[in-house]
Amino acid sequence: xxxxxxxxxxxxxxxxxxxxxxxxxxxxxxxxxxxxxxxxxxxxxxxxxxxxxxxxxxxxxxxxxxxxxxxxxxxxxxxxxxxxxxxxxxxxxxxxxxxxxxxxxxxxxxxxxxxxxxxxxxxxxxxxxxxxxxxxxxxxxxxxxxxxxxxxxxxxxxxxxxxxxxxxxxxxxxxxxxxxxxxxxxxxxxxxxxxxxxxxxxxxxxxxxxxxxxxxxxxxxxxxxxxxxxxxxxxxxxxxxxxxxxxxxxxxxxxxxxxxxxxxxxxxxxxxxxxxxxxxxxxx
Numbered sequence: 001x002x003x004x005x006x007x008x009x010x011x012x013x014x015x016x017x018x019x020x021x022x023x024x025x026x027x028x029x030x031x032x033x034x035x036x037x038x039x040x041x042x043x044x045x046x047x048x049x050x051x052x053x054x055x056x057x058x059x060x061x062x063x064x065x066x067x068x069x070x071x072x073x074x075x076x077x078x079x080x081x082x083x084x085x086x087x088x089x090x091x092x093x094x095x096x097x098x099x100x101x102x103x104x105x106x107x108x109x110x111x112x113x114x115x116x117x118x119x120x121x122x123x124x125x126x127x128x129x130x131x132x133x134x135x136x137x138x139x140x141x142x143x144x145x146x147x148x149x150x151x152x153x154x155x156x157x158x159x160x161x162x163x164x165x166x167x168x169x170x171x172x173x174x175x176x177x178x179x180x181x182x183x184x185x186x187x188x189x190x191x192x193x194x195x196x197x198x199x200x201x202x203x204x205x206x207x208x209x210x211x212x213x214x215x216x217x218x219x220x221x222x223x224x225x226x227x228x229x230x231x232x233x234x235x236x237x238x239x240x241x242x243x244x245x246x247x248x249x250x251x252x253x254x255x256x257x258x259x260x261x262x263x264x265x266x267x268x269x270x271x272x273x274x275x276x277x278x279x280x281x282x283x284x
Contacts, residue, residue: 019181023052028128029176030110031057033102035133035142038062038090041076042278043194044134046181053132057109058086061102063138066092067270075280093141102146107172126168130176136200143167143177194277199268212238212260215267218277226273230266238263 026032032053037044041062046052060080065073073090081088087105091098110127118124131139146169167175195201196211197218219227220236227236233244241263242254249255266272 019052022130022132022178022181025130025176025178026053026056029056029130030113030127031059031106031129033059033061033106033129033131033142033175035061035063035131035137035139037134037137037198037200038065038068038073038076038092039198039276040194040200040278041073041080041276043191044137044198044200045080046132046134049132052181057112058084059102059105059109059129060084060086060088061142062088062090063142064092065090066094067274068276069274072276076276076278079280091142093138093145096145096148099146102142103169103173106175110173126172126174128174128176130178132178132181134181134195134200136198140177143169143175146175197264197267197277199264208260208264209238209256212263215263216241219267219272219275222277223273223275226275230272 077088106129107127110129131143133139147167165177169175193214196206197215216236228234231241233240238256238259239254242259247255247258
């Protein structure tokens with residue numbers, strides 16, 4: 001039987017190890033910041049996050065909010081808060097105005113455990129908060145913003161951070177950065193493709209051409225006018241976009257490989273517009 005060319009498959013061994021290590025280190029922290037890609041406010045949340053973190057207090061941070069429509073994202077803030085009961089904040093690595101609110105909420109969530117420690121006769125210490133999330137949602141970028149430095153490694157590819165590392169934010173807060181966690185199996189292929197759109201899975205797990213076509217199809221249905229205006233063509237196919245930009249290879253054929261890569265880059269860097277790819281409904 002021919003394998004479905006749309007199937008995205010991965011088995012990143014270092015992530016399995018990271019998940020085990022994360023569980024081991026949960027006892028060291030008072031609370032957790034879960035970082036989510038705001039373009040996928042539901043799909044980029046680790047699907048077994050409650051099973052992984054248990055009842056540990058959590059702040060949910062919708063990162064890369066600058067790449068989305070703010071009013072549309074506000075709807076997801078309410079959806080996520082109503083479903084989880086946890087506080088939800090919007091953020092992006094380029095804007096420092098939200099630093100105080102993030103730090104304040106992280107310290108606030110940590111306070112009950114710190115108080116419990118002090119009741120045992122120990123001195124007050126800084127809040128200890130773990131930062132978790134799928135690969136490439138911007139965990140390290142958020143930490144660098146909070147520290148106003150570049151102490152943690154960042155990159156445009158999934159899986160840049162491979163080891164846990166503690167970072168002092170201020171005398172009140174220490175953060176533990178962790179490698180991205182992703183399920184070992186991805187049976188929901190619609191979700192897997194969305195994660196590929198935002199580069200949260202390894203580029204080795206998919207074909208740029210196939211994913212670019214899937215992305216165009218999704219955007220055509222939800223943001224048709226914006227995409228047509230950006231690419232200056234009514235026919236939103238990889239072939240027609242290549243022709244409109246005169247990206248032609250020998251024989252007069254459209255350069256599919258080059259165009260596919262640029263379509264994904266255009267979306268990921270926010271050139272096309274400010275989009276959210278999830279629908280406003282929660283699915284378990």
